[in-house]
Amino acid sequence: MLYLAVYLIFMKFIFHGGAKEVGKSCIELITNGNRYLLDAGLKFKEHGFEAPFKVFDLPHIDGLFLSHAHLDHTGSLPLFEHFNLICPIYCTQQTRELTKILLKDSYKIARIKHLHPAYQKPDLKKVYAATNIVNFDKEYTAQGITFKFLNAGHIPGSAMILIKTEGKKILYTGDFKLSTTKLMTGARDSSQKYLTNGDLKDIDILISESTYGDKTLPERAPLEEHFLDRVAEVTQQGAVVIPVFSLGRAQEILIILAKRKWNVPIYFDGMCVDMTDIILKKDPSYLTGTATLRQMFRKVTLVRQEQQRQKIMNQRAIFITTSGMVQGGPVMEYIENIWGDPNNAIFLTGFQCKRTNGRTLVDEGYLYLKGWKTTVRCAVEKFDFSGHSDDAELKTFVNLLKPKIVIFQHGDEDAVNNLCTWAEQEGYRTYGPAVGHEIDL
Numbered sequence: 001m002l003y004l005a006v007y008l009i010f011m012k013f014i015f016h017g018g019a020k021e022v023g024k025s026c027i028e029l030i031t032n033g034n035r036y037l038l039d040a041g042l043k044f045k046e047h048g049f050e051a052p053f054k055v056f057d058l059p060h061i062d063g064l065f066l067s068h069a070h071l072d073h074t075g076s077l078p079l080f081e082h083f084n085l086i087c088p089i090y091c092t093q094q095t096r097e098l099t100k101i102l103l104k105d106s107y108k109i110a111r112i113k114h115l116h117p118a119y120q121k122p123d124l125k126k127v128y129a130a131t132n133i134v135n136f137d138k139e140y141t142a143q144g145i146t147f148k149f150l151n152a153g154h155i156p157g158s159a160m161i162l163i164k165t166e167g168k169k170i171l172y173t174g175d176f177k178l179s180t181t182k183l184m185t186g187a188r189d190s191s192q193k194y195l196t197n198g199d200l201k202d203i204d205i206l207i208s209e210s211t212y213g214d215k216t217l218p219e220r221a222p223l224e225e226h227f228l229d230r231v232a233e234v235t236q237q238g239a240v241v242i243p244v245f246s247l248g249r250a251q252e253i254l255i256i257l258a259k260r261k262w263n264v265p266i267y268f269d270g271m272c273v274d275m276t277d278i279i280l281k282k283d284p285s286y287l288t289g290t291a292t293l294r295q296m297f298r299k300v301t302l303v304r305q306e307q308q309r310q311k312i313m314n315q316r317a318i319f320i321t322t323s324g325m326v327q328g329g330p331v332m333e334y335i336e337n338i339w340g341d342p343n344n345a346i347f348l349t350g351f352q353c354k355r356t357n358g359r360t361l362v363d364e365g366y367l368y369l370k371g372w373k374t375t376v377r378c379a380v381e382k383f384d385f386s387g388h389s390d391d392a393e394l395k396t397f398v399n400l401l402k403p404k405i406v407i408f409q410h411g412d413e414d415a416v417n418n419l420c421t422w423a424e425q426e427g428y429r430t431y432g433p434a435v436g437h438e439i440d441l
């Protein structure tokens with residue numbers, strides 16, 4: 001009887017990271033005797049980073065599926081080469097190109113900060129060589145399973161991954177946004193398409209992100225207008241520094257600013273320049289505002305050198321720059337220049353993790369500049385432009401699909417618990433695993 005019970009366990013999920021936390025997303029799927037990974041991210045901490053280290057004890061991996069390029073989903077890829085685990089990596093074309101730049105940059109930053117990245121530069125090349133480009137909406141069969149990448153509406157190239165194995169349909173959402181933004185076709189549009197064409201019908205196991213599982217995001221249109229009004233007000237007397245995430249938010253802010261005429265210059269500085277270049281050159285699938293983005297990218301002044309930056313700083317202008325959580329990059333120099341004058345402003349444009357400069361600026365009005373705790377005198381405001389679904393959208397998505405089993409991950413404990421309580425009440429078989437947990441199905 002015991003043998004029979006063991007034998008009946010076909011499929012297993014092991015949550016190596018991104019479970020009751022945001023960061024180092026990595027789920028192992030064991031099916032048909034093979035071992036696959038869904039994402040392989042890093043979690044950045046104040047001093048160094050955390051990887052899904054248990055993965056590196058595995059004897060082999062048969063395939064790795066990447067939902068999108070953000071480092072909390074891709075950052076530990078070079079370690080796979082380092083630990084001799086390299087395997088076919090499946091991702092969209094945009095994800096491949098954007099990941100390449102992000103990994104190169106994170107290696108550079110690790111070196112600058114004297115953090116050991118635990119891999120060498122050649123590892124990056126081998127990762128790139130192992131990637132296999134997957135087209136959206138096309139079914140593939142490889143290593144014994146069938147899979148399809150569907151639009152996730154989160155950032156360019158982002159995909160939900162639909163896997164068919166052992167007669168079951170599994171949907172891993174990665175990060176997703178249901179509603180359409182100025183940059184991306186939302187998964188809502190595509191989910192209707194996918195519901196109609198049957199891709200999202202009869203899902204057995206849904207593995208959903210939960211980043212905003214306990215929060216409601218503001219409506220987009222009034223938020224954008226308020227943001228534009230505030231930029232216009234401040235630039236009448238001063239400068240606005242807009243910290244952005246280089247991938248997604250930077251491009252969206254450009255498209256939003258295109259709605260109005262500005263009598264001050266707009267500067268675009270940092271990693272967002274290279275990212276925009278790639279986004280405009282590679283596969284435009286599911287992007288909405290590329291024509292406006294292209295126009296704006298030509299119109300704004302790109303800042304590429306320190307000398308140029310020093311020359312342009314002291315003026316009434318709009319500075320769009322990285323990093324989005326004010327944790328390094330050119331944004332530090334701009335803020336150093338404007339923080340003391342109440343006529344200036346810092347407008348944060350996305351989620352700010354705990355213990356980041358962006359978070360302390362919003363919550364307590366200070367940040368660390370060159371190691372000095374600095375209480376700023378300029379205005380600070382946060383605008384919730386998010387590439388994620390909020391709790392209402394997450395619930396809508398679950399109810400659209402009506403899966404047999406729903407697993408919530410990629411969210412803080414409160415967010416995951418909130419969604420689990422709701423899903424159980426709705427009658428779904430629900431899981432909210434923590435790191436290290438295993439689910440046998």
Ligand SMILES: [Zn+2]
Pocket residue numbers: 068070154175
């Ligand atoms: Zn993401």
